[in-house]
Amino acid sequence: MNPKNEAPVVVISGAAGGVGAAVARRFHASGWRIAALDASDVGLQALAADLPLAARITADLRGADACRHAIAEAVRQCGRIDALVNAIGVWREGPVEDADEADFDLVLAVNLKAPFFLCSAAIPHLKLTRGCIVNVSSDAGHQGNQNAAIYCASKGGLTLLSKTLALDLAPHGVRVNSVSPGDINTPMLRFQAERYGGGDVDGYLQGLLAKYPQGASACFIEAEEVAELIHFLCQPAARSITGADLAIDRGLSTGI
Numbered sequence: 069m070n071p072k073n074e075a076p077v078v079v080i081s082g083a084a085g086g087v088g089a090a091v092a093r094r095f096h097a098s099g100w101r102i103a104a105l106d107a108s109d110v111g112l113q114a115l116a117a118d119l120p121l122a123a124r125i126t127a128d129l130r131g132a133d134a135c136r137h138a139i140a141e142a143v144r145q146c147g148r149i150d151a152l153v154n155a156i157g158v159w160r161e162g163p164v165e166d167a168d169e170a171d172f173d174l175v176l177a178v179n180l181k182a183p184f185f186l187c188s189a190a191i192p193h194l195k196l197t198r199g200c201i202v203n204v205s206s207d208a209g210h211q212g213n214q215n216a217a218i219y220c221a222s223k224g225g226l227t228l229l230s231k232t233l234a235l236d237l238a239p240h241g242v243r244v245n246s247v248s249p250g251d252i253n254t255p256m257l258r259f260q261a262e263r264y265g266g267g268d269v270d271g272y273l274q275g276l277l278a279k280y281p282q283g284a285s286a287c288f289i290e291a292e293e294v295a296e297l298i299h300f301l302c303q304p305a306a307r308s309i310t311g312a313d314l315a316i317d318r319g320l321s322t323g324i
């Protein structure tokens with residue numbers, strides 16, 4: 069079904085991040101070509117030193133035009149799109165009564181608007197390849213997280229955006245799923261602890277681990293585990309999976 073007989077192409081937003089880079093490495097290992105999108109040019113340079121990138125696109129993806137341009141550029145450089153993985157994201161926390169409008173706009177723009185318009189621009193190309201989309205949501209996309217209302221609102225939106233796209237695109241053979249990780253050992257987690265830990269980074273991280281059902285043996289999820297699940301969702305073996313939101317959270321969101 070591919071328009072050209074070349075290795076498939078995965079477009080990854082947030083490719084310089086912890087999860088995005090792990091996704092790039094996993095797809096590269098199985099022969100895919102990588103179109104890497106991120107706001108961090110330094111981060112993309114580091115990724116390019118690690119593995120060959122078929123396209124390296126530095127862009128702040130908070131606007132629809134930026135998303136359309138990035139997808140057009142990926143297609144121009146790679147010829148087609150077989151999968152889109154949205155691993156872009158930012159974290160902000162704090163009580164709603166103290167909420168800052170700039171934080172609200174940032175989190176919604178990065179976590180929801182960017183994936184929305186990247187999907188929008190990629191869909192015509194994914195219809196040609198009968199490709200797939202995986203959006204990286206969060207446990208915070210289907211359960212409340214105390215003190216993280218803006219983030220939860222953005223991820224709840226992303227989870228239901230994914231389900232709706234799955235319905236809309238099913239007639240075209242395009243599958244859409246989301247994955248919902250718990251706390252992953254990435255720069256975002258370190259940012260959270262450093263910015264919101266009140267100077268006690270270890271205490272903040274231990275507070276997160278205390279919510280897991282494993283008790284004393286709880287530990288953070290590795291980005292490679294999330295990448296493995298995303299890679300699986302883009303394989304023919306996952307052809308019956310669409311509209312799913314797959315938890316990868318060590319039971320964090322299972323119940324109390």
Ligand SMILES: NC(=O)c1ccc[n+]([C@@H]2O[C@H](COP(=O)([O-])OP(=O)(O)OC[C@H]3O[C@@H](n4cnc5c(N)ncnc54)[C@H](O)[C@@H]3O)[C@@H](O)[C@H]2O)c1
Pocket residue numbers: 081082083084085086087088105106107108111127128129130154155156157158178204205206207248249250251252253254255256257
């Ligand atoms: N780390 C966690 O604990 C955790 C848990 C659940 C879900 N998630 C989600 O997983 C995904 C990946 O997160 P991560 O942990 O790898 O975070 P990360 O901070 O390591 O990576 C996020 C990437 O997004 C990029 N980005 C941010 N704003 C951008 C913008 N405006 N334009 C373009 N790129 C931009 C950053 O430069 C960064 O490379 C995110 O959607 C996050 O919300 C993370």
